[in-house]
Amino acid sequence: MIRIENLKKTYHAGETDVKALRDINVEIEKGDFISIAGPSGSGKTTLLNMIGCIDTPDSGQIFINGKAVSEMSNNEKALFRRENLGFVFQSYNLIPVLTAFENVAFSLNLLGRKEDEIKNEVNKLLDEVGLKGMENRRPDKLSGGQQQRVAIARALIKQPAIILADEPTANLDSATGEEVVKLMKEMNRKHNITFIFSTHDKMVMDYAQRLILLHDGNIQSDIRR
């Protein structure tokens, strides 16, 4: 489903070159639940950004469902992300002026879905992620765990091929973090959506069926469980 070939990325900070990804080669299957782990600066976020088509590699290729996404124009990438990718961010990144319902509906609005369809699907999913009765709450009236659930629902609602989550539990306490990972795992099983998430957290890694460990921009280990 995802094939990454010889992926390299270097960031330039003044006169210093930081090699974020040195030569990454990896294949990911549909329905995988993958954790990308590694210390800070190992290239986890960069790799997720590359797969998520929001960053461009210096060299190498990324194929998603056979399409070379790194060669797409910005508009093509935006459309590709809209239809095929879901994102969960560390700091949730919900739109503060929208309710939980509207935040989840945002992805479907971008796809131009009809109001009735949006209403049914969003309510169903909010129920599924345990947010029934909180549809009309704005993010500031939700706990961190609830906000992350909204973010997961927002990523899931369009039934994307892949959901990318950058340290989704980093801002949560361990119990809430585990709940969120359990939810992601459940959704992965139920909807057969590929989940790729970066983490530092050992507990979160334990839930992954595949663990890719990065170190200094290289894959140090790739363990399938």
Add this chain to the structure above:
Amino acid sequence: MIFLIKLSLKNLARYRKRTAITSLSIAVGLAFYIFLDSMIIGSVYDSEKNLFMYETGHGVIQTEEYWKEKDLLPLEYSIKNSSEITAILDKLGVPYAERTNFSADMIVYKDPYPEDGNLPVKVTAIDYKNDSNVFGIGETLEKGRFPQNEEEGIVIGAWLAEDIGADIGYPVTLVTRTKSGYYQVIDLEITGIINTTNPVVNREALLIPRGIAEIYLEMEGSITDINLKFNGSRNNSKIISLLRKELSGTGCSFHTWQEMVPDFVIASEGDMKGSGVMLIIIFIIVAVGISNTMLMAIFERVHEIGMMRALGMKDLSVKWLFRIEAAGIGLLGSSAGVLLGVFINIPLIIYGIDYSKMMREGNYGYRMIGIMRGMWHAEAFITAFFAGILLSFLVSFIPTRRALKKDIPSCIRD
């Protein structure tokens, strides 16, 4: 697009105070423009009315030579064939008033006046009955009466009377020249004082009967001016072109009221331009305000912008999101500005602003005394409303470009 509009409107409500302050600044600016425009339009309208009523009518017929040297009031170039001209006007159905303007030195002596003095003046000889075909002088008598046609009486403007300390029954001596150029002295008695709504008339008017001018100036039936009044439109182009055609070959020509009072035309046009400049200044202030507000909104929402782009929102849609927001602020500001303009305009139209002291002291070109009243001017309201929105929308283009300057990972990271 509907989704973008909804989201933009929610964002407007998100920064209530900022939106309110920016909208208020737009509103105050536009209301000020509406106020200024209303004052100028009102003053111009009143002035034009007072010009037509007491000074110029809608235009004048003079001999071509007289027009060329009109500032000297040369009696030798007066209209000799006035009956031929008035026949044309009768045929065309245009009301007219025949007048003779001449220059003189007005001399007054101590007792009954407070002191001796003389003053260069312009005197107008009118036929009081015929004059009312065009002018409204007849209804402005404050004191006394108009003299009979061959009575040696004079009517003067109220401000002039006040300035020289004149009253009814006071003698006035005019030293002038006849049509043939001989010196002539005319002794007259003040029979009336007029108080019009035209400051120039109040300050300068000296009206004598045409019969007296005929005798003392040896006019031999000639006159210097035939003032006209057009029914309906003040610039009745159809009648004017017919009239000009008819006048060809008579030695006389028609001149519009605008040509007669260039001082007023210059003053009003200058003020109109001034209000345009004011509008530009207001717009610059509005542009800076909107630009600043949008920049703040964009910098505060870098994360959000990154997230929306990551979720697949196109860059153009992000731009539109902020442009609609800016236009929304413009809409709020413009609506409030128009509303405020209406509220300011109502007392301005009903009560006006009293500039009587200023108008009494000097000549500003405007022909109005005392109260300066505003006027409803739909064009100003429409201009202010749409320009406010359009400008807000346009100035947001620059800050929204900044929203997309950063790449998505940087937006999410920062």
